[in-house]
Amino acid sequence: MQTTYHNETPVPFAIACAVGQFLLTILILKFGFSLAPPEAYGKVKLLAFASTIVYPLVLAHAFGLWKRLALGLGRIRPEPVFLASLSTAALFLPWGLRSADGGKILSDFTIQLFNAFGEELLFRGVIFALLLSLPVWRAIVLNGLLFGAMHLIHGFMDTDWKTACWKMVVTSIAGMMFTAVRYRSGSLWLCVVLHMVLNLCMMYSKVQDAAASTVFLVERAANVIELALAAWVVFGARRAASAPAAA
Template identity: 85%
Template sequence: MHATHDTEPPVPFAIACAVGQFLLTILILKFGFSLAPPEAYGKVKLVAFASTILYPLVLAHAFGLWKRLALGLDRIRPEPVFLASLSTAALFLPWGLRSVDAGKVLSDVTIQFFNAFGEELLFRGVIFALLLSLPVWRGIVLNGLLFGAMHLIHGFMGTDWKTACWQMLVTSIAGMMFTAVRYRTGSLWLCVILHMALNLCMIYSNVHGAAESTVFMVERGANVIEIALAAWVIFSARRTGTAPAAA
C-alpha cells in the first residue's frame, strides 16, 4: 500500500528523502572504497551513480507519486522561462569548446544525461511533489537548498570543506532555477535537458583557460541569471495568486 504523502508534513518528509540519498551515496562510496581494490573503484562509483536513479524510483513508487513526476513527453514545450534559462549555459560558449574525440563526447553526454536524470528525478520529481503544497517561494528556496546540500558529499570524500561549502552555495542557486523551470513549465524532462546542457557547457568550455577574473565573471553571471529567473517565477506566482503549471 502506498504512503499517503498528502497527509504528511511536507518539509520534514522532503528533507528525509534528501538525507536518505545523501547517506546512501556516502555509505556506498565509503564502504566500497574500503573493501574493494583500487582497480575496482570505478565499479563502486558506478553503483553509487546507479543509486541516484534507483532511490528516487523507489520513493516515487512507495509514495504513489508517478502521476506527479511530470514525465509526459507532451509537456516538452519551449516555454520562455526554459529558453531564458539556457542562457546560463550559453554564457560559457563564447570562449569555444575543448576539442575531444567523438567517443569521449558520447560518453560524457551519456553520463551527464543519467546524472541529470537521477538528480532531477529526486529533487524536481519526488521532492518537488512533496513540497507542492507550500507557497511557491518556499518550495523553490527549500528545493534549491536541499539540492545544494547534497553536494556537501564532496567534503566527506576528500574535498576541502571551504570548496565543498562553496559548491553547496552555487548549486543551491542553480537548484532554485531548476525548480522555477519545473514550476513554470510543468515538465521534468525540460529540467533534465537544462541540467545536462549546463553541466556539459561548463565541462567543455575553454573559458577555464582564460584569466581567473574572466572565469569568475562568467560563473557569477550565470548565478545572477539563475537567481533572477527564480525570483521572476516567484513574483509571477505571488502577483497572480495561483501556482504555475507545476504538475
C-alpha cells in the same frame, strides 16, 4: 496500506528524502572504496551513480507520486523561462569549446544525461512533488537548498570543505532555477535537458583557461541569471495568486 503523512508534513519528508540519498551515496562510496581493490573503484562509483536513479524511483512508488513527477512527454513545451534559462549555459560558449574525440564526447554526454536524470528525478520530481502544497517561493527555495546541500558530499569524500561549501552555495542557486523551470513548464524532461546542457557547457568551455577574474565573472553572471529567473517565476506566481477571479 499507503500512507498520506507525506502530504500533511511535506517538509520533513522532503528533507528525509534528500538526506537518504546523501547517506546512501556516502555509504556506497566509503564502504566500496574500503573493501574493493583500486582497480574496482570505477564499479563502486557506477553503483553509487546507479543509486541516484533507483532511489528516487523507489520513493516515487512508496509515496504514490508517479502521476506528479511530470514525466509526460506532452508537457514538453518551450516555455519562456526554459528558453531564458539556456542563457546560463550560453555564457560559457564565447570562449570556445575544448576538443575531444567522438568516444569521449559520447561518454560525457551519456554520463551527464543519466546524472541529470537521476538528480532531477529526485529533486524536481519526488521532492518537488512533496513540496507542491507549499507556497511557490518556499518550494523553490527549499528545493534549491536541499539540492545544494547534496554537494557537501565532496567534503566527506575529498575532505576539501571549503570547496564543498562553495559548491553547495552555487548549486543551491542553480537548483532554484531548475525548480522554477519545473514549476512553470510542468515538465521534468525540460529540467533534465537544462541540467545536462549546463553541465556539458561548463565542462567543455575554454573559459577555465582564461584569467581567474574572468572565470569568476562568468560564473557569477550565471548565478545572477539563475536567481533572476527563480525570482521571475516566484513573483509571477504571487501575482497570479493575488489576481481577482474572473467574474
